[in-house]
Amino acid sequence: MSYRTIIEPFRIHSVQDIAFPSLEEREAALRRAGYNLFGLHADEVIIDLLTDSGTGSMSDRQWAAMMVGDESYAGSRSFYRLQEAVQDLTGLEEVIPTHQGRAAERILFATTVEAGDVVPNNTHFDTTRANVEYQGAEARDLVIPEGRDPAADHPFKGNMDVAALERTIEEVGAERIPLVMVTVTNNSGGGQPVSLANLRAVREVCDRHGLPLFLDACRFAENAWFVKQREPGHAQRTPRAIAREMFRLADGCTFSAKKDAIANIGGFIALKDREVAARCRNLLILTEGFPTYGGLAGRDLEAIAQGLEEVLSEDYLRYRIRSTEYLGEKCRAAGVPIVWPPGGHAVYLDARALLPHIPAAQYPAQSLAVELYREGGVRGVEIGSVMFGKVNSDGTETPAAMELVRLAVPRRTYTQSHVDYVGEVILAVAERAADLPGYRIVEQAPWLRHFTAIFAPVVDGGR
Numbered sequence: 001m002s003y004r005t006i007i008e009p010f011r012i013h014s015v016q017d018i019a020f021p022s023l024e025e026r027e028a029a030l031r032r033a034g035y036n037l038f039g040l041h042a043d044e045v046i047i048d049l050l051t052d053s054g055t056g057s058m059s060d061r062q063w064a065a066m067m068v069g070d071e072s073y074a075g076s077r078s079f080y081r082l083q084e085a086v087q088d089l090t091g092l093e094e095v096i097p098t099h100q101g102r103a104a105e106r107i108l109f110a111t112t113v114e115a116g117d118v119v120p121n122n123t124h125f126d127t128t129r130a131n132v133e134y135q136g137a138e139a140r141d142l143v144i145p146e147g148r149d150p151a152a153d154h155p156f157k158g159n160m161d162v163a164a165l166e167r168t169i170e171e172v173g174a175e176r177i178p179l180v181m182v183t184v185t186n187n188s189g190g191g192q193p194v195s196l197a198n199l200r201a202v203r204e205v206c207d208r209h210g211l212p213l214f215l216d217a218c219r220f221a222e223n224a225w226f227v228k229q230r231e232p233g234h235a236q237r238t239p240r241a242i243a244r245e246m247f248r249l250a251d252g253c254t255f256s257a258k259k260d261a262i263a264n265i266g267g268f269i270a271l272k273d274r275e276v277a278a279r280c281r282n283l284l285i286l287t288e289g290f291p292t293y294g295g296l297a298g299r300d301l302e303a304i305a306q307g308l309e310e311v312l313s314e315d316y317l318r319y320r321i322r323s324t325e326y327l328g329e330k331c332r333a334a335g336v337p338i339v340w341p342p343g344g345h346a347v348y349l350d351a352r353a354l355l356p357h358i359p360a361a362q363y364p365a366q367s368l369a370v371e372l373y374r375e376g377g378v379r380g381v382e383i384g385s386v387m388f389g390k391v392n393s394d395g396t397e398t399p400a401a402m403e404l405v406r407l408a409v410p411r412r413t414y415t416q417s418h419v420d421y422v423g424e425v426i427l428a429v430a431e432r433a434a435d436l437p438g439y440r441i442v443e444q445a446p447w448l449r450h451f452t453a454i455f456a457p458v459v460d461g462g463r
């Protein structure tokens with residue numbers, strides 16, 4: 001069909017009410033939550049773009065699959081359905097379900113990473129970084145320079161800097177690198193894709209040094225769609241064929257089924273190495289559950305298996321990537337700086353560019369995220385120095401490479417008018433950007449502080 005409007009490729013079958021808290025209620029909620037949007041009750045939020053993780057709408061086929069879930073403790077039929085779906089997609093024989101992505105990370109890193117090791121990645125996601133660091137190892141981000149510049153237009157800003165990877169291997173020695181990871185798409189770097197050519201180049205370096213290559217594959221289908229659209233020679237291929245090629249370049253992957261399996265919970269590790277898989281399963285039994293359910297119900301395994309199939313539909317991916325791009329274009333047309341081009345699952349507002357009067361030490365992206373909620377009940381998340389700033393031993397902080405607010409679009413959940421509303425709220429906040437205050441942290445945890453930190457506005461520019 002030759003019409004310009006790309007419509008949602010589904011009808012809505014069941015709906016949930018949205019709450020409409022007043023401005024006074026939103027301000028009270030902010031004060032109660034210590035200006036941390038993770039502390040809000042979901043019913044205090046009008047449009048929730050905190051995450052695309054576990055917030056998607058399942059299809060009628062997923063709900064139907066859940067009804068036939070087999071809840072057997074050992075050898076559940078639902079596990080074998082999932083195992084087959086994952087093996088077919090990834091070509092990886094060993095499939096280990098986990099309750100979500102970070103459980104897969106913890107188990108894989110506890111099994112393979114030692115203190116003093118270095119794990120290269122294009123950009124570690126927050127839980128990935130934390131789980132590497134928890135083993136006493138260094139999580140090193142090696143994305144290409146364009147991936148650190150919000151305004152740089154590049155079709156594959158998630159690519160790994162292959163020369164920097166070579167230099168890292170030379171500097172630390174292959175024996176201190178247990179594995180190389182590539183995150184597709186690169187969430188913390190703006191949801192930007194990785195090209196197949198780049199994955200092949202990383203594979204070649206890994207082969208030369210005898211290093212295993214793992215994908216953090218949460219958004220593998222969105223990445224495959226970008227390859228189809230942007231990488232020469234792939235336009236005629238199906239997303240499934242591209243995804244299969246991506247996985248076949250890897251020795252293993254971690255996966256959060258809350259993203260590109262459109263499930264509300266779940267994850268897995270898949271890998272080739274039987275010996276590493278056996279060690280992972282031993283740890284899994286200790287903390288997650290028996291290896292044929294890994295902390296999930298049989299019905300969850302069914303929903304994931306079904307979702308892995310649906311997510312590769314061209315109609316779905318065309319709509320999915322277009323709806324994120326639509327929000328990005330709205331921001332850009334209004335002169336609001338964003339990471340360009342828009343990512344697959346989210347639009348990232350560039351708070352450093354929008355709020356130049358707030359120094360990194362006063363968390364400009366936190367300020368912008370708070371204001372979007374105050375103004376219109378829109379909840380995004382800070383991806384800047386609160387999340388990735390490094391607290392030094394003398395109490396000073398090294399700021400993050402970028403100060404972003406991520407507006408993540410849940411899958412199949414909001415319609416075009418919801419997105420139009422979000423566009424209006426962003427505009428209203430941008431018009432009074434110069435008046436927004438900085439924030440300071442009053443209380444914080446030693447790891448992943450952004451989830452629980454308490455903030456206070458900085459009054460009159462002082463601390």
Ligand SMILES: Cc1ncc(COP(=O)(O)O)c(C=O)c1O
Pocket residue numbers: 053100101102103125127128183187188216218256257258266267
């Ligand atoms: C790239 C990436 N890796 C890992 C994870 C962790 O997955 P989970 O939230 O299921 O633990 C996420 C979650 O957002 C992610 O985006």
